[in-house]
Amino acid sequence: MxxxxxxxxxxxxxxxxxxxxxxxxxxxxxxxxxxxxxxxxxxxxxxxxxxxxxxxxxxxxxxxxxxxGHVDPNQGMGGGAGGFDGGGFGDIFDMFFGGGGGRRDPNAPQRGSDLQYTMTIDFKEAVFGKETEITIPRTETCDTCSGSGAKPGTKPDTCSVCSGTGQQEVVQNTPFGRMVNRRACSNCSGTGRVIKDKCGTCHGAGKVKKQRKITVKIPAGVDEGAQIRLSGEGEAGQRGGPAGDLYIVIRVRAHEFFERENDDIYCEVPLSFVQAALGDEIEIPTLTEKIKLKIPAGTQTGTYFRLKGKGVPKLRGYGQGDQHVKVTVVTPQKLTDEQKELLRQFGGVTGSVPTETAENHESIFERMKKAFRGE
CATH class of the missing domain: 1.10.287.110 (DnaJ domain)
Structure with missing residues (x-):
């Protein structure tokens, strides 16, 4: 597809x-x-x-x-299906130029593979950071044999078939002459070594699978999709090579009241018709506290107010983003006869007739309540 x-x-x-x-x-x-x-x-x-x-x-x-586009520009240029086999191509140079240089040493140290761990955290944990402990499965150097794969007191022998090179030569006669190809040694699987007495713990692998607990510090201000690199916490290397790295991929749960855009926070609060018309001072939840916000008379629905420095701490740098408060004027749904009459009189004086359809804003109030409780 x-x-x-x-x-x-x-x-x-x-x-x-x-x-x-x-x-x-x-x-x-x-x-x-x-x-x-x-x-x-x-x-x-x-x-x-x-x-x-x-x-x-x-x-x-x-x-x-x-x-x-989606096509790899290097497709067909290297190893893999439809490409040149790197070893065979190198062997052609060896044949004509007497090479052999550039062949990989099978006993050279090899770096371990990188690992990836996906961590889901709460909205406020992403804002303020946290320190937590995770458990990951990974391969580590066997303590019994120190990674050699051989039984303690013994050591691996040099492969008698390939003399430690890790490669075998295959000779073919072609119309172009005698071709020599090299392949991984079947006796030692390309390692150049043969273990006669294998370690009882790792069974000759030199590595063992373990569950490792690691402490991770999530910096304040981290956002969805961010990666945290822990150097040397990946898979164990081979033959004394360094371990790979561990990458923590961050996913952030959505908040019921606050939304985030870069380092700024957005929220929506309800206002009654009277508050919007006459003005008021209301209490607003922020990420850390509750503050007073002055609403001027005649405020229209959809108006934004900016609370400077009440947003997310900047991940790289100093200071914080802002909080943007959007006010929504809520039309009352249940009115007494007296209230209806007063509104009719108001409409007659101003020459306006209410035409807006009331909407259920209960969810806004509920989200505010939870934000006030620090949820």
Whole structure:
């Protein structure tokens, strides 16, 4: 099944700026976040959006994608299906130029593989940071044999078939002459070593699988999709090589009252018709406290008020973002006869007739209540 165009996935044009791409990604990530969207395909769409953003947010990857699309420009140029076999191609040079240089030493130290761990945290944990402990399965160097794979007191022997090179030569006669190809030694599987007395703990592998507890510090201000790199916490290396790294991928649960856009926080609060018309002072929940906000007389629904410095701590740098409060004038649904009469008199004096349809804003009040309780 062919992949969709990355620009189409994010809903932006090919001339979109980096800010436009980032803004669209954040909106779609919130929309399809599996913790919020319970649709069967939400997880798939979320991953599709993330993949598109990873490419288009990187200048180098975006330039390559713009030129070649989803096709790998290096396809067919290296190893793999339809490509040249690296070892065989090198052997041709060896045959004509007497080479042999450049062959990988099978006993050279090899770096361990990187690992990835997805961590889901709450909205406020992303804002203020946290320290937590996770458990990951990974391979580690066997303590019994110190990674040699041999029984303590013994050591691996040099392979008698390949003399420690890890390769076997296969000679073929072709119309172009005698061709020599090299392949991994079948006796030692390309390691150049043979273990006669294997370690009883790792059974000759030199590594064992363990559950490792690791303390992770989540910095304040981290956001959805961020990665935290823990150097040396990945899979164990081989033959004395360094361990790989562990990458913590952050996913953030949506909040019922607050929404985040970069370092700014957005929320919506209800106002009665009287408060909007005459003005008032109301209490607003922020990420850390409750503050008073003065509402001027004649405030219209949809008006935004800015609370400077009440947003998210900046991940790289100093200071914090702002909180933006949107007010929504709530039309009363249940009126007494006296209240209705007063509104008619008001409408007669002002020459206006109420035409707005009342909406159920109970959810706004409920979200405010939870925010006040610090949920």
């Amino acid at each position: 062919s992949k969709r165009d990355y620009y189409e996935v994010l809903g932006v044009g090919k001339d979109a700026s980096a800010d436009d791409i980032k803004k669209s990604y954040r909106q779609l990530a919130r929309k399809f976040h599996p913790d919020v969207n319970k649709a069967a395909d939400a997880e798939t769409q979320f991953k599709e959006v993330k993949e598109a953003y990873d490419v288009l947010s990187d200048d180098g990857k975006r330039s390559t994608y713009d030129r070649y």
